Ligand SMILES: NC(=O)c1ccc[n+]([C@@H]2O[C@H](COP(=O)([O-])OP(=O)(O)OC[C@H]3O[C@@H](n4cnc5c(N)ncnc54)[C@H](O)[C@@H]3O)[C@@H](O)[C@H]2O)c1
């Protein structure tokens with residue numbers, strides 16, 4: 500099998516999607532026919548859906564939180580944490596996942612582009628997002644409590660970037676700075692993503708623009724497969740340890 504050309508000069512930018520967590524037992528999204536666990540994303544993952552039915556949205560995310568009980572990182576997450584320990588600041592991991600599994604595996608230079616399932620924030624005031632592992636309690640929409648003093652309490656919401664919402668500019672700036680600084684030394688590696696959700700899907704083009712090399716590891720050829728220099732089809736957990744030259748993860 501091929502291995503990634505990682506030299507002392509390489510800057511490795513990794514993008515992961517739902518596929519990297521599939522072998523941990525977290526269901527992917529498009530694989531379920533565009534539905535997310537039987538739900539239309541417009542109902543459960545848009546600001547309009549939340550205004551229409553916050554209880555449904557909270558029930559959905561409560562189930563997703565419960566679904567992560569007992570879920571652990573797989574060999575792909577461990578391989579990425581391992582290569583980060585070798586590369587240090589020459590590594591950056593951008594994930595579309597909200598499951599926290601990269602950090603659980605030990606990755607530190609992580610950008611959670613779409614938020615974190617285990618965090619909540621206020622839908623109104625600017626209190627910082629906070630860790631929240633609460634499952635859904637039937638019929639109860641969690642409230643902020645802190646904006647009560649200002650007159651009217653507001654709903655809490657999951658700290659997730661929903662469809663139609665804007666990604667934190669600071670995240671995009673950090674990715675852009677890493678890419679521009681890397682230039683031709685950039686190796687871009689996308690793993691387990693269907694290449695449909697922007698802006699993540701366009702990172703491969705940015706890599707090309709600066710003269711970098713792009714790799715894709717995916718179970719099947721996604722929409723933007725033609726834009727990659729190298730494509731390796733198969734399961735991320737099986738392929739990545741060898742592809743990154745880090746061997747098997749430590750037994751736990
Ligand atoms: N684990 C999670 O946090 C999670 C799970 C589902 C959806 N989501 C959200 O939904 C959106 C979905 O977009 P997406 O592109 O990340 O996911 P996606 O579900 O649209 O695509 C997943 C891709 O991974 C591939 N894949 C499946 N199993 C694989 C494996 N073992 N190894 C390698 N590839 C595999 C599939 O062929 C598919 O192309 C994201 O924005 C994300 O926030 C997150």
Ligand SMILES: [Zn+2]
Nearest residue numbers: 621624643646
């Ligand atoms: Zn508030």
